Amino acid sequence: DGGITQSPKYLFRKEGQNVTLSCEQNLNHDAMYWYRQDPGQGLRLIYYSQIVNDFQKGDIAEGYSVSREKKESFPLTVTSAQKNPTAFYLCASSIKGQLGNTIYFGEGSWLTVV
Amino acid sequence: RKEVEQDPGPFNVPEGATVAFNCTYSNSASQSFFWYRQDCRKEPKLLMSVYSSGNEDGRFTAQLNRASQYISLLIRDSKLSDSATYLCVVNSRNEKLTFGTGTRLTIIP
Numbered sequence: 001d002g003g004i005t006q007s008p009k010y011l012f013r014k015e016g017q018n019v020t021l022s023c024e025q026n027l028n029h030d031a032m033y034w035y036r037q038d039p040g041q042g043l044r045l046i047y048y049s050q051i052v053n054d055f056q057k058g059d060i061a062e063g064y065s066v067s068r069e070k071k072e073s074f075p076l077t078v079t080s081a082q083k084n085p086t087a088f089y090l091c092a093s094s095i096k097g098q099l100g101n102t103i104y105f106g107e108g109s110w111l112t113v114v
Numbered sequence: 115r116k117e118v119e120q121d122p123g124p125f126n127v128p129e130g131a132t133v134a135f136n137c138t139y140s141n142s143a144s145q146s147f148f149w150y151r152q153d154c155r156k157e158p159k160l161l162m163s164v165y166s167s168g169n170e171d172g173r174f175t176a177q178l179n180r181a182s183q184y185i186s187l188l189i190r191d192s193k194l195s196d197s198a199t200y201l202c203v204v205n206s207r208n209e210k211l212t213f214g215t216g217t218r219l220t221i222i223p
Contacts, residue, residue, distance in 0.1 A: 040122075041215060043158070045210065101146070102163065103148075105158055107156070
């Protein structure tokens with residue numbers, strides 16, 4: 001089945017540790033995104049990539065890093081520099097259509113810093 | 115002013131009723147608009163795109179008002195399963211989508 005796979009679904013991290021969230025898609029979409037969602041809040045864009053080997057910072061990129069070495073993969077690293085990393089992280093990909101980008105999400109990863 | 119604004123609710127509506135909510139956007143150059151549905155602790159899922167002429171999908175109707183810069187979602191004959199948070203999404207800036215904070219809807223038996 002085509003879709004976006006995020007792993008792990010639940011992750012606990014100690015303060016000061018880096019952690020990498022995986023995101024793989026087999027939809028053949030060019031663009032991929034990482035969003036963060038905090039309780040009762042909207043989605044905030046961390047990083048996005050429109051093509052392999054290229055990515056841009058979103059609205060809250062500080063403390064995060066990404067890579068886009070393959071079209072299918074867009075991993076996100078949450079570094080120790082991220083002050084408040086506990087959140088729900090959503091990976092997404094999009095296809096450009098007549099009505100603009102339609103975005104599809106993976107099931108999300110819950111990160112908790114302990 | 116936020117790029118995309120929604121009334122957070124919650125809207126508590128009896129089953130079978132009709133409910134509507136709006137979403138306003140600030141960038142008049144916005145090109146595309148969507149409604150997503152998000153269940154508790156789940157990912158958002160596309161509910162419907164919003165066409166300039168308005169569009170309907172079963173019990174759901176979406177409208178776009180460019181003059182007043184808002185989109186709307188109307189749900190008729192609401193079901194218990196319609197309980198969710200509804201996110202407004204606007205393509206405002208070069209391939210980036212801006213999400214509203216969502217409107218929480220609870221359908222009451």
